[in-house]
Amino acid sequence: SALGVERALDIATASPRIASIGLGEADLRSDLGVADDAGLTWARSRVIVAARAARLAPPAMSAYANVRDLDGLAASCRAGRALGFRGRTAIHPVQLETIRTAFLPTREEVSRAREVISRVAGATAAGVGAIALPDGTFLDVAMVEQARTVLSLVD
Known part of the structure; x- marks a missing residue:
């Protein structure tokens, strides 16, 4: 939620048992009323900064919902990697190679x-x-x- 993004650092530092934080992007899209990745750029960056400020591992991106759009997945992964994400969750095995390729160094x-x-x-x-x-x-x-x-x- 928008409130969760605003409190990202508080969440990241709430307990020494927290390993990292992440976004529930479908929920956030709904809360913010945004339809594409551009509307999530600031929130994504905020979560990355909060995780690193709390000395947590860089977060993984949220799952990409369209399992047939591997080109869109690859582009979204590249954009996320450029922001500082270090991986991505998957909702289908067909996405794994695209995610792996996008996040491994060239x-x-x-x-x-x-x-x-x-x-x-x-x-x-x-x-x-x-x-x-x-x-x-x-x-x-x-x-x-x-x-x-x-x-x-x-x-």
Whole structure:
């Protein structure tokens, strides 16, 4: 519900036994009167921020209701992944491969993550404090942590 979204951080921090939080998107669509994913973007982001602020695992997206629309499912998963979701629930086995593919890192992401880790290790060994990738991107601790997260998804 709208109230649940407003209280997402309170819910996320209500007990140390909470592992993560998520949205009941069909219920929220009804409560808000929205018909498509665009109307859920802010609420999705709010739940992701609340989960991470509470130091919980990144949430999984709610199920995609149309089991025959795998292209729509893939697009929705890509949008959710871009917001910070790390997976999605499924309501039918036919959806599983589409979800898996959408949330696993791409070859390019894995390659870049490996390059980040390698460059940081090399710079550390050489005693260099500031390093950049060949494309000019300077690396910091947050980028290294993100690279480690990408690699953990493929290991």
